[in-house]
Each structure stands twice: as structure tokens, then as C-alpha cells.
Amino acid sequence: MHIMEGFLPWQWCVFWYLVSAPFIAYGIHLLNRQVKENRETLSLLAVSGAFIFLLSSLKMPSPVVGSCSHPTGTGLSTVLFGPFITCVLSLIVLIFQALFMAHGGITTLGANVFSMGIAGPLLGYAVYRLGKAVNLNIFVNIFLVTFVADLFTYVVTSIELAAAFPATHGGFLISFATFFAIYAITQVPLAILEGVLIAMVFKYIVQSRADILVKLKVLTPEQVAKIMESFA
Amino acid sequence: MNFKTLMKYKLEIIFAVVIVVFAVVFLIQNANIQATAKPGQETWQGSDDMGSAAIEATGYTPWIQPLWTPPSTEVESLLFSIQSGLGALVIGYFFGYYRGKRECPKSS
Numbered sequence: 001m002h003i004m005e006g007f008l009p010w011q012w013c014v015f016w017y018l019v020s021a022p023f024i025a026y027g028i029h030l031l032n033r034q035v036k037e038n039r040e041t042l043s044l045l046a047v048s049g050a051f052i053f054l055l056s057s058l059k060m061p062s063p064v065v066g067s068c069s070h071p072t073g074t075g076l077s078t079v080l081f082g083p084f085i086t087c088v089l090s091l092i093v094l095i096f097q098a099l100f101m102a103h104g105g106i107t108t109l110g111a112n113v114f115s116m117g118i119a120g121p122l123l124g125y126a127v128y129r130l131g132k133a134v135n136l137n138i139f140v141n142i143f144l145v146t147f148v149a150d151l152f153t154y155v156v157t158s159i160e161l162a163a164a165f166p167a168t169h170g171g172f173l174i175s176f177a178t179f180f181a182i183y184a185i186t187q188v189p190l191a192i193l194e195g196v197l198i199a200m201v202f203k204y205i206v207q208s209r210a211d212i213l214v215k216l217k218v219l220t221p222e223q224v225a226k227i228m229e230s231f232a
Numbered sequence: 233m234n235f236k237t238l239m240k241y242k243l244e245i246i247f248a249v250v251i252v253v254f255a256v257v258f259l260i261q262n263a264n265i266q267a268t269a270k271p272g273q274e275t276w277q278g279s280d281d282m283g284s285a286a287i288e289a290t291g292y293t294p295w296i297q298p299l300w301t302p303p304s305t306e307v308e309s310l311l312f313s314i315q316s317g318l319g320a321l322v323i324g325y326f327f328g329y330y331r332g333k334r335e336c337p338k339s340s
Contacts (some may be wrong), residue, residue: 001280002280003280003283004280004284004294004295004298005294005296006294006295006296006297006298006299007283007287007292007294008282010295015327016285021287027319038295039283043326043329043330044324044326046326047322047323047326047327049322050250050318050319050320050321050322050323051319051323052319053282053315053316053318053319053322054316054319054320054323055319057279057312057313057315057316057319059312061258061262061276062279063257063258063260063261064261065262066265066275066276067276067277067282068277068278068279069278069279069280084308093315095316097277097287097315098241098298099299099300100300100302100311101302101308101311101315102298102300102308103280105296105298106299107296116322143279157283161283161287165287165290165292167290174337176307178286179283179286182282182283182286183283184278184280184281189254189257192250193250193251193254196243196246196247196250197247199243200243200244200247203243204327208327208330208331208334209330230239231240232240
């Protein structure tokens with residue numbers, strides 16, 4: 001999903017910076033409040049950020065089309081801390097990769113943070129709330145959130161590139177189909193793998209720090225008791 | 233191993249099955265790709281690089297270069313490994329810390 005340095009016309013760089021800025025500003029505000037008022041949640045915040053760091057560094061072969069891509073790792077922090085804090089965590093990872101690996105770029109940072117840190121987690125969070133409303137099993141819910149946040153990131157990258165580079169014949173849609181085939185189809189198996197991984201990790205978090213999950217309103221004490229019992 | 237123990241580890245079992253399926257599909261697909269690839273053709277490239285290539289194919293040239301580019305793919309994979317390592321370090325530290333606290337609750 002990384003758009004490389006210089007691979008967006010400058011007008012689009014400015015546009016995506018402007019679109020992303022309010023989300024980042026609100027995210028930083030929420031993050032500050034979280035750090036000041038809920039210090040006991042900091043360890044899980046670090047773990048969520050570390051999962052973005054870890055998973056987004058793994059370039060994995062995607063058996064569908066024979067190319068490589070990487071997961072985004074944003075599912076866990078979307079569920080625990082919401083989409084706005086997740087976009088700040090993603091921003092840190094994207095700056096790290098842009099500066100040290102020439103992967104992504106500073107000019108394209110706005111577009112990249114929009115796809116990975118904002119659009120993916122926002123849709124993931126909508127799935128999470130919907131799942132909660134219909135009383136979906138929390139592990140299935142987390143699988144779906146992670147899957148959607150990962151896959152939608154790549155769909156949005158395809159949209160960003162199709163908007164900047166519409167095909168001469170056929171325009172946006174033809175161009176979107178090209179980028180969708182490169183980015184999003186590759187991503188499906190990786191998103192499944194990531195979803196299963198994060199659902200499993202969530203079990204360990206329930207077993208270690210259920211108190212924080214209750215505080216973050218991810219689970220009720222009754223749900224915690226039920227989960228503990230089913231894995232005892 | 234009885235059914236109850238299996239259920240206790242059902243998430244781990246699902247994860248292991250998914251990994252094995254993933255690896256098997258990869259090996260089959262890789263055999264197909266290697267059999268049909270032309271000599272010298274690069275296989276399993278990154279989708280990010282394919283995206284950049286598709287943009288350049290439209291006649292676009294990037295208007296700015298990265299400030300610093302890893303001089304080889306070896307150096308680049310080193311940097312990506314450092315990134316994974318940092319993430320794994322933090323995850324392992326806190327899960328170990330949680331476990332220690334759980335088993336030794338009084339010493340907090």
C-alpha cells in the first residue's frame with residue numbers, strides 16, 4: 001500500500017495531507033488524553049503499536065497472484081483504542097519506513113496514512129461496532145475487523161492511484177481495475193492470515209490483562225468470565 | 233488428548249491450519265510460476281514495486297527522489313528485520329511482564 005516517494009503529482013500530495021491532517025490532529029488529542037488519564041492502558045497501547053510495527057515489516061508472498069505484500073497490523077489497536085489513535089500509530093511506522101527504507105515517502109505520507117491509518121481502521125471500527133450490536137462472538141468480530149482494516153487499506157490505495165492516474169481510455173474505473181488487481185487481490189490471503197493471528201493474540205490479552213479490556217469497554221466482566229471459562 | 237483440551241487450543245489450531253494451508257498453496261503456486269517463468273524473469277516481486285511500475289508505464293516520472301535509499305536489497309532487508317525485531321521485542325516484553333505479574337501478584 002506504500003505509494004513511493006514522488007509517485008503522486010504534488011497536487012495530490014497536498015490534497016491527501018489536507019484530508020489526513022484533521023484525523024491526525026484529533027488522534028494526537030485522544031492519544032494525549034489516553035496517556036494522561038488511563039496510564040494503566042499504556043502497556044496495551046505499546047503492544048498495539050508494536051503489532052503495527054511487526055506486521056507491516058513482514059513482506060509475505062501472496063499465493064493468489066505470485067507477488068509479495070505486507071499486512072498492516074492495524075486491527076488490534078482499532079479494536080482496543082479506536083481508529084483515531086490507530087492513525088497516529090500508523091503515522092509513526094510510515095515515517096520510519098519512509099526515512100530509513102525509502103519505502104513509501106514523505107511527499108506521499110498523507111496518502112499512505114490515509115489508506116493505512118485512517119480509511120482501513122475507520123471501516124474496521126464500523127465493522128467492530130456492528131459486530132458488537134448484533135452480539136457477534138468477539139473472536140470472530142476481531143478476525144473480521146482485522147481482515148477488513150487490512151484489505152480496505154489496499155482498496156483505498158488503488159482508489160488514490162486511480163484518481164491520480166486515470167487511464168487515457170476508460171478513465172478512473174479502468175485504472176482502478178489495474179491497481180486493484182495489483183494491490184487488493186494480492187492482499188486477500190494475507191488479510192485472512194492476519195485476522196486469525198490477531199484473534200489468537202486477543203485470547204492471550206484476555207488471559208493476561210482482562211482488567212484493561214474492561215476499562216477500555218471492549219469486554220464486560222461477564223464476557224471476560226465466559227471467555228476465561230471456555231479456555232480454562 | 234480429549235475434546236476439552238482441543239477446544240482450549242482451538243484458536244491455536246485454527247492458526248496452525250491456516251499457516252499450513254498458506255504454505256502448501258504457496259509451494260504449489262511457486263512450482264507453477266517457476267515452471268512457466270521466462271529465464272531472468274523476476275517472480276514474487278513486491279506489490280508496491282509493481283504499483284510503481286504500473287505508474288511509470290503511463291509515462292509518469294517521479295518528481296522527487298527519497299532522501300536516502302538502502303544501497304542494496306540486503307541492507308533493506310536488514311532494516312525491515314530491525315523493524316520486526318523492535319515490534320517483537322515490545323510484544324514479548326509486555327506479555328512476559330503480564331505473565332510474571334500473574335504468577336507473582338504480591339510483589340507489585
